[in-house]
Amino acid sequence: MGEQAKFGKGCHLHLIDGSAFIFRAYHALPPLTRKSDGLPIGAVAGFCNMLHRYVEGNTGPDAPTHVAVIFDHSGKSFRNDLYDQYKANRPPAPEDLRPQFPLTRDATRAFNIACKEIEGFEADDIIATLACQARDAGGRCTIISSDKDLMQLVGDGVEMLDAMKNKRIDSDGVVEKFGVGPDRVVDVQALAGDSVDNVPGAPGIGVKTAALLINEYGDLTSLLDRAEEIKQPKRRQTLIDNRAQIELSRQLVQLDCEMELDFSLESLEVQDPDPETLMHFLADMEFRTLTKRIAEQLGVEAPVIAEAAPAKTEAAAPDELPFDVDSYTCVSDAAALNEWVAKAHKRGWIAVDTETTGLNEMQVDLVGISLCVEAGEACYIPLTHKKGASDDLFGSDDLAEGQMGLNEALDILKPMLEDPAIIKIFQNAKYDCKIFKRYGVSVAPIDDTMLMSYAMNAGEHNHGMDVLSERYLSHNPISIKTLLGTGKSAITFDKVPLEDAVKYAAEDADITLRLWQKFKPQLHQKQVTTVYETLERPLVPVLSEMEMHGVLVDRDTLSRMSNSFAQKMAGFEAELHEMAGKPFNVQSPAQVGQILFEDMALEGGKKTKTGQWSTPADVLEDLAATHDFPARVLDYRQLQKLKSTYTDALQDHIDPDTGRVHTSYSQTGANTGRFSSNDPNLQNIPVRTEEGRRIREAFVAAEGNKLISLDYSQIELRILAHIAGIDTLKQAFRDGHDIHAMTASEMFDVPLDQMTPDVRRQAKAINFGVIYGISAFGLARNLRIPRGEAQDFINRYFERFPGIRTYMDDTKAFAKENLYVQTLFGRKIHMPQINAKGPHAGFAQRAAINAPIQGTAADIIRRAMVRMPEAIKDLPAKMLLQVHDELIFEVSEDAVEDTISVARDIMQGAAEPAIKLDVPLVVDAGIGDNWAEAH
DNA sequence: GACATCACG
């Protein structure tokens, strides 16, 4: 440090406003991506060009002797402690810009220019402090920026330079801009405020008026003290009323010239870049032109950049960094943890994984947290592991040694996990976010490798970590079973010895980070960034909240129904044994089949592929027309289903703490974009039979509330009408006609006023069949008509609506060509089986026809759900459940109508503005004390 | 753990 000459007279410091460079570069260039992997790189390219042009231009007597690029540190600054709304209305950095922030630091260092940022301060403060130091030492300083907030620093050897316009700004320039000299800029800004930074200022006073006042009264303090003297009554009152706010504003705009810096002016001395380092960086970024140009100037050989690197989509390249579970570290004190937090700040991202005592997010305890910022470098923070059970079979409740306190760790992690400038990366973020939420941490923003995979590869494979790691990293992770065991002897994670836990948990974070690095650029390449960012990622907090809120279920209602079912079933069982002439297990399809088709020798029995007699409901229904036995079996089966799956099982899912049922939605469960619901499944609660529907009476609103249900009417048919472009159908929807009756009328030439329910029913079956990729066989079975007749129906339908056949043929052809189909919103559903030969071919083709329709409907309700929390935030209403085309809310009695109105608008307009459908979306609403009434 | 059955959209 002592080698450099002292900064003083004759020295000239240049300070570059790094953030301004980045944003200017970002907006000036198209969204370039790195050829080999699609990493967004446009802002870095522009940044490097600007930096290079700047260095090139620094010749002659006025060249700087010292230089630094100053960046804003991610996260909040001390100004947020003064005013929590400071810069609060600033939108987050664009998605494709964020990963470029750290790269611009790397670029600065590659050019061998000092690169500075300090936590808790803005770049402007560092610039202010350095400028003052330079001035005090008798040297000069040029600030390369056009930010008006820096103009207060101008004067006495400090100037600004607008690099784009190549215009210097001195004291006169400041007067031109603010109407006052640099020393009064702060006063003017305090009065005028700043909408960009959300500095309030004095209402109704702009720069012009502010300058007028300051020039008249000398300075801000005098002005405020003598505010009574102001002639204009309104202006006078404003200043008197808002004195505190104006003084706060002054604090906000006043830059800190006296920061403690851990580097000296001397350390910023201009140095030549190291050609090798610079070349390596530029080549790594694949900047072909710039690399060549700078290589020539430096007189070195330009490194070769492969023209078209092989697409790295599937298996990992063999030369990738191997996994080494022994390299992972165990973090057990605050100092070590703080280092990891610092790494996250530096990088702007961090992969996080939580370990818990089980899978039920509402009940389990946090056991530890693993982190990873750089591939191959991961740690585990054990928090509540229990002491080993060396000779005590039951283990111990005492905490194991070598762990930091849970609260201490969370206190350190919370600001980072909530920092808007740091992306937290998870595999299945919803799980971890719910856990963190229970510990008072609201994690944001996030990325989720599971959802990225789903957006890119739905239909190709599942999206669990094991599958993804195997497929994309060629690595088999440690199996959780080897740590926990299986079945009855399985232990919970808090009983796992620390050294094993570190390897397993840290590896998961490492895998997550590596998957993210691999997937991120692929999202662009596969053109699903919008799907991921608008239809997948924003749902994580929405679903988390719905799941955590849960739905109130009345245990007594269920319990009474269970008892009633049990009684009836016992009666049916006795009857059935009597009829069979022997006791048998009514729940065994094999035994029922034997009795029906062997003992009773009934006709029409078919066998399943395993050789058993097949006894599904439709077969038994046919037999029930003539025999009591199959009719009774059906009765029994219905009650058995209701009891075991619903009235019994649902009670076990009532959370002991909340008294409510908390389902879990799987965002990646259905390939079409639908959600699935599990533990328990609340998307298949009975409704079609009277008996079953009564189960919904147990789903109730809390005291003083109502349940409301809003469902899309015929959404899939509407989408079909739009996509296939069927004018008659579209018009019918626009006119609000009964679509099935209309179809029947068109097909069978029956006037609407002479429509019979049976003809309408047949048309309805055809309409549904079309959505499913109609076949004569399927329609025949559904309508119980001969196959030839079904084929006639279908032919007539296609004749009447030729657009439908075109849509089906086009969709099939598209799928065969591309191996995927698409929704209106760009969601891709892969169809790897579409070109299969043989009997399976039909399956894939029908799925291909159905997927765009079902998927588009799923996209639309997803869009509604993403917008819903903001829309209802001021209403006493909560969104509880989603059942594919229906949303259920719990709402205070006095806000029922308002909520319906708001939620309906959101749902009906959910396709817009992305898509303007040719058909209206209609949402029906129901209200009740329970779900049966509301539906 | 595979299979059959049945609940939903």
Next chain:
DNA sequence: GACGTACGTGATGTCC
């Protein structure tokens, strides 16, 4: 010309 099919899910019980 025969093959065997409606599309998408999850939970439960039997049986091996």
